[in-house]
Amino acid sequence: MTLRTATPDDLEAIMALERASFVNDAWSEAMMREELASRHSRYVIDEEAGRLVGYAGLRAPAGAKDADIQTIAVAEAARGRGRGRVLLEALLSEASARRASDVFLEVRADNPVAEKLYASEGFVEVGRRPRYYQPDDVDAIVMKLDLAAWAAARTPAPDDAGACT
Numbered sequence: 001m002t003l004r005t006a007t008p009d010d011l012e013a014i015m016a017l018e019r020a021s022f023v024n025d026a027w028s029e030a031m032m033r034e035e036l037a038s039r040h041s042r043y044v045i046d047e048e049a050g051r052l053v054g055y056a057g058l059r060a061p062a063g064a065k066d067a068d069i070q071t072i073a074v075a076e077a078a079r080g081r082g083r084g085r086v087l088l089e090a091l092l093s094e095a096s097a098r099r100a101s102d103v104f105l106e107v108r109a110d111n112p113v114a115e116k117l118y119a120s121e122g123f124v125e126v127g128r129r130p131r132y133y134q135p136d137d138v139d140a141i142v143m144k145l146d147l148a149a150w151a152a153a154r155t156p157a158p159d160d161a162g163a164c165t
């Protein structure tokens with residue numbers, strides 16, 4: 001799999017996957033165009049043989065303590081092979097590089113696959129927004145990640161040679 005930063009030229013391919021992945025609550029093309037152009041955002045795309053098979057977006061304004069995972073999607077045929085996690089980890093690394101402290105996201109309460117992915121990276125539920133997703137009338141689960149703890153968990157344990165025994 002090949003990750004690269006998305007550009008405005010990726011808009012059409014991203015929108016095709018957005019509409020296929022979020023049937024009743026896809027973003028508009030105008031919203032996505034703004035996101036791709038914003039200096040406060042970073043979008044990454046995953047390609048296979050030159051075709052877009054996944055994308056994910058982070059919002060992390062310079063100097064802000066909080067960052068947000070805006071979206072993440074993998075093409076149906078490519079799911080379940082680790083691509084979603086790699087996309088998510090790329091965004092968390094970027095949030096860390098931008099010196100954010102906490103990362104927030106919202107996930108539909110009827111999306112256990114995504115919720116499990118987020119929980120496995122250390123996100124915890126911090127609230128619910130009743131009936132947030134319309135017209136489906138589905139609650140949003142608000143999740144938060146402590147980025148320093150996430151980064152520390154990824155750092156290999158220091159070599160304990162020389163430690164007192």
Ligand SMILES: CC(C)(COP(=O)(O)OP(=O)(O)OC[C@H]1O[C@@H](n2cnc3c(N)ncnc32)[C@H](O)[C@@H]1OP(=O)(O)O)[C@@H](O)C(=O)NCCC(=O)NCCS
Binds near residue numbers: 022073075106112113
């Ligand atoms: C959510 C999504 C991005 C995950 O991408 P993916 O490439 O399939 O996920 P991965 O293969 O990297 O799996 C990562 C973790 O997700 C969870 N997961 C993935 N597929 C799962 C399944 N079928 N059932 C339960 N959990 C699953 C597991 O925790 C998995 O970790 P593990 O393999 O160590 O058990 C993808 O399913 C998707 O695009 N869904 C539609 C769009 C969407 O719902 N986006 C999230 C919006 S909040």
